[in-house]
């Protein structure tokens with residue numbers, strides 16, 4: 848957690864530890880991990896995750912629109928009598944595969960639900 852500035856924590860003064868009030872049998876003070884530092888670290892992680900989620904959402908909508916324009920182009924070519932299977936991108940093929948798989952799974956779930964009744 849070195850990316851957290853020392854001055855960020857007003858609880859432990861940036862040492863990362865707080866005095867527990869107790870001491871070892873040989874008289875050394877026992878320090879505990881600073882809870883405020885932990886909160887700061889968790890918050891930082893939370894922000895990091897939120898940024899990742901925003902980025903992946905952007906990425907997926909970008910892919911989605913890319914896919915849509917590819918599909919439109921495929922339809923255009925197909926309507927002109929062109930075979931377009933080679934035109935499909937790996938992403939689109941992958942998605943088609945997933946859709947097939949998804950349908951298969953849904954059908955399987957339906958079957959199981961029917962069996963259960």
Ligand SMILES: [Zn+2]
Nearest residue numbers: 856859881884
């Ligand atoms: Zn602290």
